[in-house]
Amino acid sequence: METQDINQTIEKPTSKKVKKMMLILSKATIDNVYACFILANGARMEGIEAEIFFTFFGLEAVQKKKLEHLHVATVGNPAMHIPTLLGGLPGMESFATSMMKKEMEKLDIPPVGEFIEILEASGAKLWACKLAMDMFHLERKDLVDEISDVLTVGDFYQRAEGENTQLLFI
Amino acid sequence: METTIAGQNINLNPEGYLLDLNQWNPEIAEHIAQEEGIELGEEHWPVLKFLQEQHRQEVALSIRKVGKSGIVNIKEFYALFPGGPLKKASRIAGIPKPASCI
Numbered sequence A: 001m002e003t004q005d006i007n008q009t010i011e012k013p014t015s016k017k018v019k020k021m022m023l024i025l026s027k028a029t030i031d032n033v034y035a036c037f038i039l040a041n042g043a044r045m046e047g048i049e050a051e052i053f054f055t056f057f058g059l060e061a062v063q064k065k066k067l068e069h070l071h072v073a074t075v076g077n078p079a080m081h082i083p084t085l086l087g088g089l090p091g092m093e094s095f096a097t098s099m100m101k102k103e104m105e106k107l108d109i110p111p112v113g114e115f116i117e118i119l120e121a122s123g124a125k126l127w128a129c130k131l132a133m134d135m136f137h138l139e140r141k142d143l144v145d146e147i148s149d150v151l152t153v154g155d156f157y158q159r160a161e162g163e164n165t166q167l168l169f170i
Numbered sequence B: 001m002e003t004t005i006a007g008q009n010i011n012l013n014p015e016g017y018l019l020d021l022n023q024w025n026p027e028i029a030e031h032i033a034q035e036e037g038i039e040l041g042e043e044h045w046p047v048l049k050f051l052q053e054q055h056r057q058e059v060a061l062s063i064r065k066v067g068k069s070g071i072v073n074i075k076e077f078y079a080l081f082p083g084g085p086l087k088k089a090s091r092i093a094g095i096p097k098p099a100s101c102i
Helices: A002-011 A030-045 A056-062 A092-106 A112-121 A130-135 A153-159 B026-035 B044-056 B063-067 B074-080 B085-093
Strands: A020-025 A049-054 A125-129 A149-151 A165-169 B002-005 B008-011
Touching: A020 A030, A020 A056, A020 A153, A030 A049, A030 A056, A030 A092, A030 A112, A030 B085, A049 A056, A049 A153, A056 A112, A056 A125, A056 A130, A112 A125, A112 B063, A112 B074, A125 A130, A125 A153, A130 A149, A149 A153, B002 B026, B008 B026, B026 B044, B026 B085, B044 B063, B044 B074, B044 B085, B063 B074, B063 B085, B074 B085
Parallel strands: A020 A049, A020 A165, A049 A125, A125 A149
Antiparallel strands: B002 B008
């Protein structure tokens, strides 16, 4: 056993090329959801495996009733460059979100629902977090069909076994 | 970088993409496909043709656009060109590497 290990080290230094991206999405603001989806899709486009674990508010992105109604945060988001009080006015979030969606459509970025279909078609694996499902009283039928299964954190970590896997929390 | 593929002189960029689509022909495509580990069959050619047409019309390519082409869906596209479909298909089609994240 020992000899074998030594031989492996001498013969072939392990490649550093990323083989698998494991993304954990815990937020439902539209900018975070898109960051996660674009990273997963971009990985598949490079021939890298990609999996997303939807937990806590991230589950909103895969709930049939909610996924097309995600918003950008206009309060507590310094990058919006508007006063916090103004950001809290009724309709501000919707307004900012629709502006953002228009800009994204120009760049050929699909809406959330279509993006989920693209991810599934490209071979990305989508998982829902069991604990968060229980916490929000969600059932499998509340989620889009593209979700492969409901997993525990342990299940998800097991899928991260193997060389050159990267985990990313969003 | 100048090289000879299938008896023809062609110019490639450092990543192996053709610099001039006019130098492209099906034999060159077959050769590049082999380098990418892909055996070109009947279903590949319409996709390559579509990519070339889009390139000539100066349309920025994306996986989404290919999926909506009516020629292949996204699943089929990944199956035809495994391990980075848009990049590999573009290289085989003789067009530049798409600068797309989608």
